[in-house]
Amino acid sequence: MEIIGIQSYLIISLIMFSAGIFTTVSRQNIIGIFMGIELILNSAALNFAAFSRFSAINLEGQAFSIFIIVLAAAEAAIALALLLSIYRRHKEINAEHLNKLRF
Amino acid sequence: MMKEIIQNYGYLIVIFPLLGALANGLLGRMMQKRYGEMPIGIIACASIFFSFIFSIIAFLSVVSMQNNLVIINNLFNWISIGYLKTDISFLFDPLSVVMMLIITGVGFLIHLYSVFYMKGDPGFYRYFAYLNLFIFSMLVLVLADNMLFMFIGWEGVGLCSYLLIGFWYEDMKNAVAGNKAFIVNRVGDLGFLLGIFLLFSLLAEQLSAGGALSLANGNSSILSFSFLAENVHLLGGINIFGMSAVTVICLCLFAGATGKSAQIPLYVWLPDAMAGPTPVSALIHAATMVTAGVYMIARLSFLFSMSSTALGVIAVTGAATALLAASLGCVQNDIKKVLAYSTISQLGYMFLAMGVGAYSAGIFHLMTHAFFKACLFLGAGSVILALHHEQDITRMGGLRRFMPMTFITFIIAAFAISGLPPFSGFFSKDEILWSAWSSSNGHPLLWFAGFLTAGMTSFYMTRLAMLTFFGENRSGLIIKESPFLVTAPLMILAFFSLFAGFTGVPEALGGNNMFSHFLDPVFGIQGGAAHHDTMEYVLMSASVLIVIAGAGLGYLLYGHRPQLARILPEKFRHLHKLLYNKYFIDEIYDAVFVSGTKMFASFISAFDKYVIDLIVNIFGFVLRIEAMIIGWFDLHFIDKAVDLIAEFTLSAGSGARKIQTGRIQAYVMLMLFAVTLGILYRLIF
Numbered sequence: 001m002e003i004i005g006i007q008s009y010l011i012i013s014l015i016m017f018s019a020g021i022f023t024t025v026s027r028q029n030i031i032g033i034f035m036g037i038e039l040i041l042n043s044a045a046l047n048f049a050a051f052s053r054f055s056a057i058n059l060e061g062q063a064f065s066i067f068i069i070v071l072a073a074a075e076a077a078i079a080l081a082l083l084l085s086i087y088r089r090h091k092e093i094n095a096e097h098l099n100k101l102r103f
Numbered sequence: 104m105m106k107e108i109i110q111n112y113g114y115l116i117v118i119f120p121l122l123g124a125l126a127n128g129l130l131g132r133m134m135q136k137r138y139g140e141m142p143i144g145i146i147a148c149a150s151i152f153f154s155f156i157f158s159i160i161a162f163l164s165v166v167s168m169q170n171n172l173v174i175i176n177n178l179f180n181w182i183s184i185g186y187l188k189t190d191i192s193f194l195f196d197p198l199s200v201v202m203m204l205i206i207t208g209v210g211f212l213i214h215l216y217s218v219f220y221m222k223g224d225p226g227f228y229r230y231f232a233y234l235n236l237f238i239f240s241m242l243v244l245v246l247a248d249n250m251l252f253m254f255i256g257w258e259g260v261g262l263c264s265y266l267l268i269g270f271w272y273e274d275m276k277n278a279v280a281g282n283k284a285f286i287v288n289r290v291g292d293l294g295f296l297l298g299i300f301l302l303f304s305l306l307a308e309q310l311s312a313g314g315a316l317s318l319a320n321g322n323s324s325i326l327s328f329s330f331l332a333e334n335v336h337l338l339g340g341i342n343i344f345g346m347s348a349v350t351v352i353c354l355c356l357f358a359g360a361t362g363k364s365a366q367i368p369l370y371v372w373l374p375d376a377m378a379g380p381t382p383v384s385a386l387i388h389a390a391t392m393v394t395a396g397v398y399m400i401a402r403l404s405f406l407f408s409m410s411s412t413a414l415g416v417i418a419v420t421g422a423a424t425a426l427l428a429a430s431l432g433c434v435q436n437d438i439k440k441v442l443a444y445s446t447i448s449q450l451g452y453m454f455l456a457m458g459v460g461a462y463s464a465g466i467f468h469l470m471t472h473a474f475f476k477a478c479l480f481l482g483a484g485s486v487i488l489a490l491h492h493e494q495d496i497t498r499m500g501g502l503r504r505f506m507p508m509t510f511i512t513f514i515i516a517a518f519a520i521s522g523l524p525p526f527s528g529f530f531s532k533d534e535i536l537w538s539a540w541s542s543s544n545g546h547p548l549l550w551f552a553g554f555l556t557a558g559m560t561s562f563y564m565t566r567l568a569m570l571t572f573f574g575e576n577r578s579g580l581i582i583k584e585s586p587f588l589v590t591a592p593l594m595i596l597a598f599f600s601l602f603a604g605f606t607g608v609p610e611a612l613g614g615n616n617m618f619s620h621f622l623d624p625v626f627g628i629q630g631g632a633a634h635h636d637t638m639e640y641v642l643m644s645a646s647v648l649i650v651i652a653g654a655g656l657g658y659l660l661y662g663h664r665p666q667l668a669r670i671l672p673e674k675f676r677h678l679h680k681l682l683y684n685k686y687f688i689d690e691i692y693d694a695v696f697v698s699g700t701k702m703f704a705s706f707i708s709a710f711d712k713y714v715i716d717l718i719v720n721i722f723g724f725v726l727r728i729e730a731m732i733i734g735w736f737d738l739h740f741i742d743k744a745v746d747l748i749a750e751f752t753l754s755a756g757s758g759a760r761k762i763q764t765g766r767i768q769a770y771v772m773l774m775l776f777a778v779t780l781g782i783l784y785r786l787i788f
Binding site for chain 1: 764767772775
């Protein structure tokens, strides 16, 4: 008997996604934005795992989740390195002020 | 055995001079700079000498044959298109071996002589390269087995004469003389070429009509002499332009001969050809070039014999040329000019002989003339060298004491050309005169022209000898005899001038006319009966008498009573002026042909300038207008459209640019907004 259905996973995922978007949009600190992005990625990974668990026979969804985690880790490493060098240069990591990447 | 040599290696006769010409022409400049003139002279003389040796072999092998007397050295097939099949092959028969011996023999002596004559000339190597090439061309002309191959030699001879006459081309006068020789020859060559074309096309037509095509497509080529001799009778009945085809062909070919052999009306180049070095004149006048026309007619005697009209034209032209040139020779003061006119006059004799069908007599005279004319020219060269390039005989005189060898040889040759017995010229000239009288094509008037010419010849030769070798030395120079290298050829040539005539002593004088009988097979004469009657003795005595009379007059005027020679021209001032200016023929040609051509050219030039150019300019103007309209349209319509597109793109870009703020949150919001919009769109529609 299934106590925990797919809806539960999707609701958790939705909450995580919404929280991620909100964090990304509202935060000034780049580290905060970054954490929001991590939330979005993880909600997607949760979705994969859930769909795979309830619909597929193989473990493709789980495999994707693992890929996403690995990618997120790699991304985090690069992003933190970038942040460090930005901080060294500007002595701050406020997204509002770092708006030089435009025409 | 010898026959096989010639059959297989006969071409070497022609190859040696060609190799000599190539060696001197390509490497001569370097050799002359590095090793001096010696090797060049040796190469040039040796090549002709080898050629001469082979000529002797060829002569002996032809003589030793029992019948037929023809050897053909076939090298390879040259052209093979339809009926036109031509081989590179050489023909050795009595006629060609005689010519070959004259060319290489006299040519060799002239080469030897030139080694000294041209000493110190910066163009030494060039000179000998041309000279060898000249001999090569002439040998090709003489030995060619067919008319096309012969034409190569024919043109080569013309080219070499141009190169050698204009040898000292830095002097404008010489270059002009070279041009004149070349252009006048070109006029004749056109006739020759037309003759070949006519002969070929008509004969090919007849052969294909008569079903004899298989014959033509077989081994024989249409233009080879043996094939022509057998088949030329097919042309018998054809008429073109209201004349018999054979006559037209013969006249065309004869036009070529007048160019090469300096006959009326194309003789004008020969006196000017004196501009070249003297040995070249000797070569042109004696061994090569001018004999080409005579040889060609003799070679095609079977063709010419078919048309008595053409023969008549040839005989009359020959007699007229002989008379005209001899009259001019009487008053010229340039030693080489006198000799040049005598050559034209003697060539007239040869054509007279051809015209009355006495081919072997013509060739006989050609041979004896080659010896004495070469001797005269080389002697003149020796005199000119001794007098430091003085050519005016009025400023010579008394040379006999200083140059005994030159004097003796010159006098022998002068006797020979005058036709005194027993010098060679007597026999050959006498045979021609007798033929002119007695032959079926002959006429007493033709004989009379030749008879008068004989008198004039002996007159101007005596005059020349008197003014050059007798009397006082008027040059004011100290004169030395020329070295052995110069006198040796003179002696050899004088020897032949004296004795060559004995090869053709006529039956009337107890001889057997060996020379003429040797040539008989070529001219298709089957050993006719000995011809002699009392008339022959009468004519012979008459010509000897007029020769002596001419010589006596010459002696009287220029040796015995020099003052008379000064008075006479003043007495007959108009006649003298006319003769001295060569009947103003050069001026007339200049006025009619040269100026005519120039006027035509300037007319054409004006036409080009004012009519053609105008049309072109109008076209150009129209095009320019058109281009202007198109340019305006391009500027105002096409370019405008292009500009508009660019401007639109630019403004669209600058509008879209405003979205990019550089703030990450704004981007995220935008993205969110867009995605939401997309989802809503999907949900509603």
